[in-house]
Structures are given as structure tokens and as C-alpha cells.
Amino acid sequence: MKALICSEPGYLIYDEFELPEQKPGYTLLKVKCIGVCGTDIHAFEGTQPYFSYPRVLGHEIAGEIVETSHNEFKKGDFVTIIPYFNCGECQACKSSKGNCCVSLEVFGVHTDGGMREYIAVPNSCLIAAEGLKLSEMAMIEPYSIAKHGIKRAALKNGECAVIVGAGPIGIAAATFANLTGAKVLVLDVNKERLDVCKSILPTVETWTANEGDILEKVSEFTAGIMANVLIDASGNLNAINSSFKFLAHAGRYLLIGLQSGNISFSHPEFHKREATLLSSRNASKYDFEEVIAHIRNREIDVNKIITHRIPFLELGDRFPELLNLENKVLKAVVEF
Ligand SMILES: [Zn+2]
Ligand SMILES: [Zn+2]
Structure with missing residues (x-):
């Protein structure tokens, strides 16, 4: 399968990866759409602190299940993921604040992310998103960040x-x-x-x-x-x-x-x-679920912030376009 790798700031290259190995407790997803976040842009520019290279970017994901051991999901289901992997044991995690876990790892930041054709993710991070458009699924994470903030305030x-x-x-x-x-x-x-x-x-x-x-x-x-x-x-x-x-x-x-x-x-x-x-750091599972409910009930429209749609195999060449102010990029999504 193809993966787009940020080998060092300013460089994106496609490489062939093996399909992720099926580990117990993990789900294999085919990536269908992914949002490009400010974090990805800063990582490409080299201005994101604590970022190491090479890295596969991307954490705003719409995926289709290929194989899963999660008993509430099956092959063919459409999902997004909570891209923050927490330890479950620190005092933040124990007080239901896994979003600010002491040893938090963000998919596409601390570990390789979603700008590749297939990903394997822990079952616990799956969020059902059936009935939403693929690009709407990719907007759930950034909207959840905002939802979390408004609740904090x-x-x-x-x-x-x-x-x-x-x-x-x-x-x-x-x-x-x-x-x-x-x-x-x-x-x-x-x-x-x-x-x-x-x-x-x-x-x-x-x-x-x-x-x-x-x-x-x-x-x-x-x-x-x-x-x-x-x-x-x-x-x-x-x-x-x-x-x-x-x-x-x-x-x-x-x-x-x-x-x-x-x-x-x-x-x-x-x-x-x-x-x-x-x-306000990241978001919780509840924020994700509430955002999905708002989209399903048509209380919010998350499509209108999307200004650019780029096919995955063109992203490597076209990524610099997203940095150019003249292109008036608000939000770009990558389509597979
Ligand atoms: Zn993001
Ligand atoms: Zn923790």
C-alpha cells in the first residue's frame, strides 16, 4: 500500500508499506478521507515543537472497516477515530481526562498517522459515523476540539x-x-x-x-x-x-x-x-459523539469550511499549495 511520508520538514514522499499487521485488539481500516490540520501544516513547515521525522501525518480520519475484533463493529462499517492514545492509568486518565493523559500519544504526531491507504488502530478509538458523508466524518475531530473548549468555558x-x-x-x-x-x-x-x-x-x-x-x-x-x-x-x-x-x-x-x-x-x-x-486540550469521546449527533440532526453544517479537496496521490506535490495565502485555504480534505 502507498503511504505519504514527511521525511523531513519541507519534504513529502510516497513509499510502499506493508499492510499493517493484524494485532489483537486492533482494527484494520481503509482510509477514505482525511482532513489536513494546522498541526500537519506546521509539521511540514518544521515549526511544530516535539515533532520527529520521518513521520506519516494526519489524524482527522474517515475510514471503512476492513477487519475488526470489536464486537460492536463489522467489516464495511464507516467510522472515525479518536486519535489520542492514552495510558488509562495516570491520574488524568483515572479522572476521565484521558484527553490530557500524562503520556498522551497523538496519531500522526507522536506515531505514524493516516496519510496512507490502510491503518491499524486500537479498537477502543473507533467511533461509529454511519450515515455521514466521508468529508463530514473527517471534520468530527476538529469540531470536537471546539466543542470540548466551549464546554470547558x-x-x-x-x-x-x-x-x-x-x-x-x-x-x-x-x-x-x-x-x-x-x-x-x-x-x-x-x-x-x-x-x-x-x-x-x-x-x-x-x-x-x-x-x-x-x-x-x-x-x-x-x-x-x-x-x-x-x-x-x-x-x-x-x-x-x-x-x-x-x-x-x-x-x-x-x-x-x-x-x-x-x-x-x-x-x-x-x-x-x-x-x-x-x-483546552484535544477532546473526549463524549465530544465526538455530541458532534456526530449535531451533524446528524443538521444542527451544524461542517461542510462549508472545506475549501479544498485533493486526491491522495496528488497531495505530495500539492501540499505546498496549502501554505500559500493566495490560495485562501481554510480547510483541505484528502480523498482516497
Ligand atoms: Zn486536527
Ligand atoms: Zn494517562
Whole structure:
């Protein structure tokens, strides 16, 4: 079978692999569609910390079961996978927080991922996704990340949410923030991404972050209260540091985006607000199941963020296209 390997930053090559060996407790999947994540792009660019090469990228997977020992699934079933493999024994795992396991391994990051024709995955990571389109199945993981974040921030009906970053995760977070009945404002420097966000979510307000007085805009949008829930989905250190001023008193600041620097903010300003700073890592099985239910019930449409569809055998040559701002890539999926 063919696999696409990131041999070192900037290089993707196809190689022939043996079919994964059938181990007890594992399921063999034929990969049908896979989403290209920011993580994959950063790995290709060489800007992803703790990444080792060579590596097969990809963790947002739609697959068809070829062979399984899982008694709730059979050959031909369509599934996605929870791509976070946890130890099951650390204190995080024991308190049902396997998403932030002490020794977490992410498929396609710490181990070889899904950009190949077949994969073998632990039975425990299978999630039934029957009835969804293949590209919808590949969107379950990024939407679950956003779902997890909105639950962490405990956003409520009537509150004001300000989301910084209109990439796939920011738009997904706006989708779930909107579903709670909160008032939602999305900020980004990229006007085209905001336009996509607005077209998917007409009731959400958007604002170009480098135009006009942004503090005044947030104040006006929230009737002077500021953000009850502030969400960073940009992963940009400057944006993270400069957004603390948008927090309401008693507000919660949720970091979904990740970057590698140190965050700094005014302690007195933070203290007087009795603000809460939260991180959100990966997602749980419940988040995956809830996202699937939302898609099945047509409460959310995850198709509209997909801007590019690339056949698997063209991805190696065309991957650099995804990095070029001129191509206006929001989300690309790879089809097999
Ligand atoms: Zn992802
Ligand atoms: Zn663990």
C-alpha cells in the first residue's frame, strides 16, 4: 500500500508499506478521507515543537472497516477515530481526562498517522459515523476540539463570547457558542476567513482585527460588559497577550490555540476581574459523539469550511499549495 511520508520538514514522499499487521485488539481500516490540520501544516513547515521525522501525518480520519475484533463493529462499517492514545492509568486518565493523559500519544504526531491507504488502530478509538458523508466524518475531530473548549468555558445562553481567530477551530467554536444562545463576535485579521464565518453563521458578528478601535468594538458589542468568555483560536502569542483586555469581570479566558512562548499579562487587571484562565486540550469521546449527533440532526453544517479537496496521490506535490495565502485555504480534505 502507498503511504505519504514527511521525511523531513519541507519534504513529502510516497513509499510502499506493508499492510499493517493484524494485532489483537486492533482494527484494520481503509482510509477514505482525511482532513489536513494546522498541526500537519506546521509539521511540514518544521515549526511544530516535539515533532520527529520521518513521520506519516494526519489524524482527522474517515475510514471503512476492513477487519475488526470489536464486537460492536463489522467489516464495511464507516467510522472515525479518536486519535489520542492514552495510558488509562495516570491520574488524568483515572479522572476521565484521558484527553490530557500524562503520556498522551497523538496519531500522526507522536506515531505514524493516516496519510496512507490502510491503518491499524486500537479498537477502543473507533467511533461509529454511519450515515455521514466521508468529508463530514473527517471534520468530527476538529469540531470536537471546539466543542470540548466551549464546554470547558461553560458558556451560557445570554453571555457574550469573543473568539479570536477565524480558522477552522475558531469557526467551529463560533458554531457551538452560537448554539448555546450566546452573543458571538469573531475577530481575525483575515477578512476572507471572516466572510466565510459570516456566510456559515449569519447571526455571528465578525470584525477585522486590524481595522479601527477593536477595544471600542468589543465594548460596543457587549454593551460595555466585555467578554464573559474570551476564546483564543489563533495560537498567536501577540493576539493571546493583547486580548486579556477584552475580558469581562468574572470572565473566563479559554486557550484552544497553542503556541510555544510565555504568556504575560497584568496581574492587577486579571485579579480585579477574578478572571479564569483555561486551556483546552484535544477532546473526549463524549465530544465526538455530541458532534456526530449535531451533524446528524443538521444542527451544524461542517461542510462549508472545506475549501479544498485533493486526491491522495496528488497531495505530495500539492501540499505546498496549502501554505500559500493566495490560495485562501481554510480547510483541505484528502480523498482516497
Ligand atoms: Zn486536527
Ligand atoms: Zn494517562
